[in-house]
Amino acid sequence: MLIVGQKKSLSNMPPKPPELPEWLVVGFAGHRDIGTAELIAAKIGDELDRLASTFRRLTTISSAANGADSLFLEEVNRRNIPYLIILPFPRERFAKDFSSTDWERVSKQLKSALEVEEISAPGNEGYWEVAERTIEQADVVLVVWDGQPAAGMGGTGDAVAFARTMSKPLIWIHPDTQEVKREGFEKLSQPKGTDSDLSLPGTPREIVQKYFLKIDETAARRGPQTRRLMQRLIWLHLAASSVGLSTTTFGLESVPEFFLLASELALLATAFVLAGMHHRKHGEWLRLRIEAEICRSYLATWGFRSQLGGAVNIAVHGFEAICKNLGILQALDGNRPASLKGACDDYLTHRLRSQLDYFSQWAEKAQRAHARLQIFVLCCTAAAALLTATVLGLAVWHVDGLPFKLSKFLSLTLPLLSAALISIIITHGYARRAERYREIIPFLENSTKRLSAVKTWSGLIRIASETEEVLLREVIEWHSFTRFTGRVY
Numbered sequence: 001m002l003i004v005g006q007k008k009s010l011s012n013m014p015p016k017p018p019e020l021p022e023w024l025v026v027g028f029a030g031h032r033d034i035g036t037a038e039l040i041a042a043k044i045g046d047e048l049d050r051l052a053s054t055f056r057r058l059t060t061i062s063s064a065a066n067g068a069d070s071l072f073l074e075e076v077n078r079r080n081i082p083y084l085i086i087l088p089f090p091r092e093r094f095a096k097d098f099s100s101t102d103w104e105r106v107s108k109q110l111k112s113a114l115e116v117e118e119i120s121a122p123g124n125e126g127y128w129e130v131a132e133r134t135i136e137q138a139d140v141v142l143v144v145w146d147g148q149p150a151a152g153m154g155g156t157g158d159a160v161a162f163a164r165t166m167s168k169p170l171i172w173i174h175p176d177t178q179e180v181k182r183e184g185f186e187k188l189s190q191p192k193g194t195d196s197d198l199s200l201p202g203t204p205r206e207i208v209q210k211y212f213l214k215i216d217e218t219a220a221r222r223g224p225q226t227r228r229l230m231q232r233l234i235w236l237h238l239a240a241s242s243v244g245l246s247t248t249t250f251g252l253e254s255v256p257e258f259f260l261l262a263s264e265l266a267l268l269a270t271a272f273v274l275a276g277m278h279h280r281k282h283g284e285w286l287r288l289r290i291e292a293e294i295c296r297s298y299l300a301t302w303g304f305r306s307q308l309g310g311a312v313n314i315a316v317h318g319f320e321a322i323c324k325n326l327g328i329l330q331a332l333d334g335n336r337p338a339s340l341k342g343a344c345d346d347y348l349t350h351r352l353r354s355q356l357d358y359f360s361q362w363a364e365k366a367q368r369a370h371a372r373l374q375i376f377v378l379c380c381t382a383a384a385a386l387l388t389a390t391v392l393g394l395a396v397w398h399v400d401g402l403p404f405k406l407s408k409f410l411s412l413t414l415p416l417l418s419a420a421l422i423s424i425i426i427t428h429g430y431a432r433r434a435e436r437y438r439e440i441i442p443f444l445e446n447s448t449k450r451l452s453a454v455k456t457w458s459g460l461i462r463i464a465s466e467t468e469e470v471l472l473r474e475v476i477e478w479h480s481f482t483r484f485t486g487r488v489y
Contacts, residue, residue, distance in 0.1 A: 020211045021200060022321070023328050024055035027138025027168075029131060029159035030068025034144055034175040037071055043173045043180060044068075045075045047142055052079070057198060059083060059114075059328050061137050063130045064106050066098060068144040068156075068175075073109045082332060085113045086133055088126030088154070094118075114331035115306055127154025135162045137324070140188065142171045204329035205302055212295035215288045222285035229278040230427055233271055238420045240267040242413045249409040286482060291322055293475050297468055298326045300351035303337040305330055307461050344460055348451050351464075355471065356444040363437035370430035377421045384414035427485045429478075436474065443470055 026048070034040050052058050060076050060083040063069050076083050087094045091110075095103050110116050117133075119126045131154045135141060141163040143156055150157035163170050170183040200207060243264040247257050298305060305327075337343035388411040394404045425431065447467050454460050 020207065020322065020325055021057060021329070022325055023057045023059045024051060025137055025139045025324060025328075026051060026058055026060045027134040027141045027163075028060060028062035028069065028072045028143070029134060029141070029156050030072065030144030031146065031156055031175060032065055032067035034068050034071070039178050040068065040144055040173065040175060041071045041075055043178050044072055044142070044144070045078070047171050047173070047180065048075060048079060048081070051140065052081075061086065061134050063087065063134070064094075064109055066102055070102075070106065070109070072142070072144075077109065077112060082114050082328070083112075084115045084117070084331065085110060086117045086119065086130045088119055088121070088124075088130045090118045090120060091116075114328075114334070124153045127152070128158065130154060131159040131162060135159060135166055135168060138163075138168060140169045140171065142173070144173045144175050146175055200332075204333040205299070205335070208295055208299060208302075208326060208329055212292060212299060215295070216292040219285060219288035219292050222281060222288060226278065226282050226285045227428065229274055229281060231424060233274050233278060234420045234423050236267050236271040236274065238413075238416055240264045240271065241416050243267065245412050246409060249412065250405050286479065287318075290319055290475065290479055293471075294319060294322055295326065297471065298330060300347060301464055301468065302330060302333070303335060303343060303346075304457075304461065304464070340454075340457055340460065344451055344454055347460070347464060348448065352444055352448045352451060352467065356441065356448065359437040359440050359444065363434055363441065366430045366433040366437065369428070370425060370434055373421050373425050373430070377418050377425075380414045380418040380421065384411055384418070387411035387414065429481055429485065432481060436477070440470060440474060443467075 048058065058081050060072075060081055062072055062083070062085065064073060064085050064087065073083065073085075098106060119129045121129050141159070143160055143163075145156045145160055148157060149155075150159075160170065160172070164183070167184060167187060169185045169188045170181075172181045172183070173179075174181075202210070243260050246252070247260050252260060337346070387407050391404065391408045391411050394400075394407065444467070447463055451460070451463050454463065
């Protein structure tokens with residue numbers, strides 16, 4: 001079992017339930033000239049310990065410049081906290097800012113990092129890129145800052161200003177007085193668990209695989225349940241409307257009228273209860289389905305995901321936390337594919353072909369369901385028109401009695417049935433799924449052919465990036481569509 005912070009240690013703890021560990025990401029920025037290094041380092045260590053006592057699992061992100069950055073990384077290493085580094089320049093250019101002795105120390109910190117991201121930007125823009133990316137990825141921002149505006153682009157003052165703009169909780173250590181101030185911590189959500197054991201129940205990939213299988217199975221079970229609830233709601237409203245129409249159409253009075261009105265009330269009350277159940281189950285199913293698809297994407301690109309860039313970052317509000325935790329687990333793993341051929345074969349089998357089979361199967365099913373319901377809608381509409389004409393003719397000829405009343409009743413209820421069937425078509429998204437899936441299938445077929453001929457890592461990365469972007473877009477579209485069409489009451 002992997003120990004967080006001691007990335008290569010093992011433990012013999014028994015396996016835990018397949019839950020996804022959560023981390024608090026601490027972003028850091030600070031001055032190069034900081035005065036008394038020992039006092040600043042002690043303050044940084046105290047703040048890390050304070051955060052760890054509450055949030056248990058920490059990971060950090062920062063640059064690796066001389067001064068405060070180096071002190072921060074030393075304190076992080078001392079506590080075996082996993083960390084990521086962002087450099088404002090490629091490593092060769094960054095090394096020119098250090099003496100040989102200082103660079104040797106920084107090189108050790110770079111080797112121990114989970115990941116080292118190098119920015120290629122003109123001039124001093126790299127410093128701002130580091131500050132921006134650090135703040136964006138952080139849950140809490142820790143700074144060593146003198147309170148003055150930044151002297152140049154991307155300085156500590158800019159990082160603080162951006163953190164405040166983004167409403168990030170801020171811990172501010174003054175380099176001269178060592179005074180500590182805190183801002184915005186009331187907005188920071190508390191961790192779900194307080195387990196003092198920081199060991200991971202298996203390798204990072206095993207944890208994600210178990211979590212994925214659990215939520216994928218649960219989502220697969222919840223999906224049909226949610227759809228059945230929606231169908232029952234539609235049929236209950238149709239039945240209630242039909243019962244209400246029958247009392248006036250057939251001119252019922254006394255006991256029959258009372259019985260039908262009571263039935264209508266019972267149907268509407270049942271629909272009201274089911275609506276509440278549907279609202280809850282629909283929200284749970286939607287969250288599980290999205291999380292499962294995010295996990296599926298991470299697992300399919302596990303060994304080389306960090307090289308895919310921004311194309312695989314999920315852009316659905318409310319799912320940032322799972323993406324962060326999955327990214328940390330992937331970085332903690334550190335395992336990379338043994339060969340290009342193995343990586344291509346895995347991605348071809350477990351991502352491209354499986355998704356191609358899925359979209360091909362469901363495009364056909366959605367098209368059949370849409371066509372079948374369309375026929376029912378047309379038949380109901382045509383029958384309603386015919387019955388309306390019949391009622392009109394009977395009224396002209398002053399024909400009364402059961403045939404007239406029955407024709408009138410059906411002419412009023414059949415349009416309601418058509419509306420109910422149209423509601424099912426819309427809420428299930430049959431037309432959208434059939435059309436959208438048919439657009440995705442040729443792309444996946446082309447990607448499969450391209451991947452079969454890949455001979456370089458850059459080729460694999462390019463194809464995987466394009467594929468994940470297309471599949472991500474479908475997840476986002478499905479989420480948006482299902483989220484709003486599934487809302488009732």
